[in-house]
Amino acid sequence: MDVEKVNSMDFGEFVDVFGNVIERCPLIAAAVWSQRPFSDLEDLEKHFFAFIDALPQSGQEGILRCHPDLAGRELQRGALTAESLREHSGAGLMSLGAAERLQLAELNAQYRARFGFPFVLAVRLGDREAVPRELARRLQCPPAQELRAALGEVKKIGRLRLADLLGSPPAQQ
Numbered sequence: 001m002d003v004e005k006v007n008s009m010d011f012g013e014f015v016d017v018f019g020n021v022i023e024r025c026p027l028i029a030a031a032v033w034s035q036r037p038f039s040d041l042e043d044l045e046k047h048f049f050a051f052i053d054a055l056p057q058s059g060q061e062g063i064l065r066c067h068p069d070l071a072g073r074e075l076q077r078g079a080l081t082a083e084s085l086r087e088h089s090g091a092g093l094m095s096l097g098a099a100e101r102l103q104l105a106e107l108n109a110q111y112r113a114r115f116g117f118p119f120v121l122a123v124r125l126g127d128r129e130a131v132p133r134e135l136a137r138r139l140q141c142p143p144a145q146e147l148r149a150a151l152g153e154v155k156k157i158g159r160l161r162l163a164d165l166l167g168s169p170p171a172q173q
């Protein structure tokens with residue numbers, strides 16, 4: 001898909017295609033559509049990220065709260081979005097043993113109790129062993145630093161999802 005195609009999309013088509021670039025936040029795609037025309041695909045990505053950066057902390061935390069726990073209840077219930085399911089599956093999180101699942105559930109609960117939002121990690125960039133390791137490490141971080149780290153992961157997930165949709169390698173950071 002090239003930038004001309006993206007610029008030619010009407011609102012409905014744009015939100016259908018890009019509505020889950022940021023997990024369960026189609027409002028962001030809806031807002032980005034108003035910024036057309038995009039000069040190139042990197043410019044499109046910049047608008048997604050600029051929207052996130054411009055939100056007050058409550059909005060940024062809201063974005064994090066729209067993410068499912070990794071290997072959590074949504075996965076058990078078959079309620080993950082297609083994108084999240086693909087990411088879980090690619091990282092091997094569909095085939096955890098009972099002990100690994102329990103360990104992750106406990107760490108996820110501790111993280112949520114400490115920070116008030118779920119732990120977010122771009123799992124496509126690592127392996128499944130990285131998830132509990134990163135979770136345990138980030139549990140120790142100060143809250144302001146952790147909010148920044150979590151939003152950085154949201155952007156990494158968004159960058160990979162955009163690259164999938166556009167059929168291009170992810171833009172450089």
Ligand SMILES: NC(=O)N[C@H]1NC(=O)NC1=O
Pocket residue numbers: 023067068069070083084087088118119120121122123124157
């Ligand atoms: N909680 C969390 O990180 N969820 C996400 N991570 C990822 O790579 N896909 C998701 O849905």
